[in-house]
Amino acid sequence: MMFKNSVMRPSPEVIEINNLTLAYQGHPAVHHVTGRFLPGSLTAIVGPNGAGKSTLLGALSGQLQAAEGSIHFGQASKGMLAYLPQQSSIDREFPVHVLDVVLLGAWHEIKSFSRVTERMRARATEALAAVGLVGFERRFIGELSVGQLQRVLFARLLMQDAAIILLDEPFNALDTRTADDLLQVVLTWHREARTVIAVLHDMNMVRAHFPQTLLLAREVIAWGESTQALAPENLLRARQTSEYWDERAPWCARPNGAKAVRG
Amino acid sequence: MVDWFALVYGFFLQPFVDYGFMRRALVACLAIGAACGPIGTILVLRRMSLAGDAIAHAVLPGAAVGFIFFGLSLPAMSIGSFVAAALMALLAAAVTRWTSQKEDASFASFYLITLALGVMLIATSGSKVDLLHFLFGSVLAIDSPSLLLIVGASSLTLVGLSMIWRPLIVECFDPIFLRSVGGRGAVVHQLFMLMVVLTLVSAFQALGTLMAVGLLMLPATAARFWCAGVVTRALLAAGLGALSGAGGLLISYHANVPSGPAIVLFAGGLYLVSLCLGLRDSLRMIWFPASQHKEA
Numbered sequence: 188m189m190f191k192n193s194v195m196r197p198s199p200e201v202i203e204i205n206n207l208t209l210a211y212q213g214h215p216a217v218h219h220v221t222g223r224f225l226p227g228s229l230t231a232i233v234g235p236n237g238a239g240k241s242t243l244l245g246a247l248s249g250q251l252q253a254a255e256g257s258i259h260f261g262q263a264s265k266g267m268l269a270y271l272p273q274q275s276s277i278d279r280e281f282p283v284h285v286l287d288v289v290l291l292g293a294w295h296e297i298k299s300f301s302r303v304t305e306r307m308r309a310r311a312t313e314a315l316a317a318v319g320l321v322g323f324e325r326r327f328i329g330e331l332s333v334g335q336l337q338r339v340l341f342a343r344l345l346m347q348d349a350a351i352i353l354l355d356e357p358f359n360a361l362d363t364r365t366a367d368d369l370l371q372v373v374l375t376w377h378r379e380a381r382t383v384i385a386v387l388h389d390m391n392m393v394r395a396h397f398p399q400t401l402l403l404a405r406e407v408i409a410w411g412e413s414t415q416a417l418a419p420e421n422l423l424r425a426r427q428t429s430e431y432w433d434e435r436a437p438w439c440a441r442p443n444g445a446k447a448v449r450g
Numbered sequence: 451m452v453d454w455f456a457l458v459y460g461f462f463l464q465p466f467v468d469y470g471f472m473r474r475a476l477v478a479c480l481a482i483g484a485a486c487g488p489i490g491t492i493l494v495l496r497r498m499s500l501a502g503d504a505i506a507h508a509v510l511p512g513a514a515v516g517f518i519f520f521g522l523s524l525p526a527m528s529i530g531s532f533v534a535a536a537l538m539a540l541l542a543a544a545v546t547r548w549t550s551q552k553e554d555a556s557f558a559s560f561y562l563i564t565l566a567l568g569v570m571l572i573a574t575s576g577s578k579v580d581l582l583h584f585l586f587g588s589v590l591a592i593d594s595p596s597l598l599l600i601v602g603a604s605s606l607t608l609v610g611l612s613m614i615w616r617p618l619i620v621e622c623f624d625p626i627f628l629r630s631v632g633g634r635g636a637v638v639h640q641l642f643m644l645m646v647v648l649t650l651v652s653a654f655q656a657l658g659t660l661m662a663v664g665l666l667m668l669p670a671t672a673a674r675f676w677c678a679g680v681v682t683r684a685l686l687a688a689g690l691g692a693l694s695g696a697g698g699l700l701i702s703y704h705a706n707v708p709s710g711p712a713i714v715l716f717a718g719g720l721y722l723v724s725l726c727l728g729l730r731d732s733l734r735m736i737w738f739p740a741s742q743h744k745e746a
Contacts, residue, residue: 328623
């Protein structure tokens with residue numbers, strides 16, 4: 188599963204996934220995945236519901252422990268990674284201002300005690316302007332629409348200024364104008380040579396804008412250039428993968444597979 | 451000609467000028483109110499209003515153990531109640547983190563166990579009068595060491611809260627983000643629960659296990675009807691708590707009624723007024739909505 192990518196400059200920020208299995212109560216959600224994301228690549232992860240897309244992204248973000256296998260980030264440190272989860276865990280009734288949410292993107296500078304500087308404030312205001320939310324600084328997040336909140340979260344990602352950006356279904360439930368605006372932000376990140384990995388459902392968008400695709404159905408069905416990965420025979424194979432758990436499934440017997448099914 | 455000054459002085463100040471126990475009770479209430487305001491506000495925002503109640507019940511067996519071994523010794527009872535309540539809060543929070551049982555269910559389970567344990571310990575140890583003392587406190591009997599303990603615990607709570615304030619707020623409204631940037635959300639949450647315990651232990655000295663929760667929650671739920679921001683709500687709640695303490699003590703003094711319930715009823719009155727007349731989301735706003743709206 189190699190990239191046929193033209194940009195092959197060596198870099199410490201390759202994300203290497205080696206025989207990765209992620210399991211819930213012994214049942215694999217992601218099964219023996221091997222491959223890599225090159226630095227500066229823009230990859231879509233697609234696949235049917237229950238294919239393990241969000242699980243894989245959660246593991247990449249460090250939220251989930253691998254049952255087996257490993258992920259290597261090279262030299263990239265934790266501060267270089269930004270993660271936007273799918274079903275936002277945000278309590279929208281909590282009374283925080285939009286600007287404060289965006290400022291949290293500077294967490295690695297401010298932590299628990301450091302003062303928020305005027306420069307950070309200016310950067311946060313700029314980030315809000317970049318996602319089309321001029322004048323929203325003092326609004327509470329509870330007063331925003333779903334689309335506006337997603338714009339705020341993108342502004343926070345801009346503020347995080349991360350080398351690796353993980354997006355879980357970032358355009359879900361958005362109108363076309365909001366989705367287009369936020370897609371432009373993603374494409375800008377790509378031009379800035381950041382590594383962007385996004386879980387997506389809109390095949391047309393993937394084909395049009397995402398050079399790389401990982402087609403996942405618990406296992407890797409295809410991983411490479413989008414046009415090839417999304418070939419009809421691959422999509423058919425992805426759809427046929429069974430979704431449900433089998434309580435009586437035998438222990439996985441692949442090489443190094445014994446550990447994955449324990450517990 | 452009525453001497454208004456003498457009337458006001460006699461009603462509001464004379465009791466505190468004349469009696470040391472009234473002064474100590476007032477200072478205790480001001481300190482407890484100041485700590486309860488922000489803590490209660492966060493509890494309300496986290497939808498953990500009943501967790502305060504549960505923790506307050508866990509104070510009982512600890513105080514009982516202290517009482518059984520050392521008699522009516524304030525340090526022994528305070529340490530005992532802190533240990534018991536902290537243990538119960540940490541256990542309940544840990545069960546919530548490790549298993550998929552929800553926080554309200556695990557708190558309910560543990561507080562019922564500790565409450566029964568506490569009643570059992572007190573009942574088998576001696577007189578029945580003491581049980582009432584545990585449940586309703588005795589704010590007018592606070593001596594100087596107790597006052598030092600209450601003010602010390604409240605100060606410690608406020609200092610501790612200010613140390614974890616930023617990660618605590620993030621943990622409240624976006625825990626996954628905090629985890630993704632390497633914040634220790636679980637630790638922050640546990641520290642916050644310890645501060646809830648500390649606040650309740652100090653309030654327990656004055657108001658007893660049952661009434662302590664009143665000063666923790668009522669000012670916070672009342673403040674919600676006046677302002678939106680976390681900080682403004684916490685400050686207002688602290689003010690309302692202090693006001694309830696002073697008001698309740700005066701009513702208790704002039705009408706010769708028990709002080710603990712008077713304080714909590716005063717806080718309850720403030721809550722009902724806020725509910726009806728507040729500036730945000732109050733019944734007044736719902737029943738008589740503004741007839742005009744802006745263009746954008």
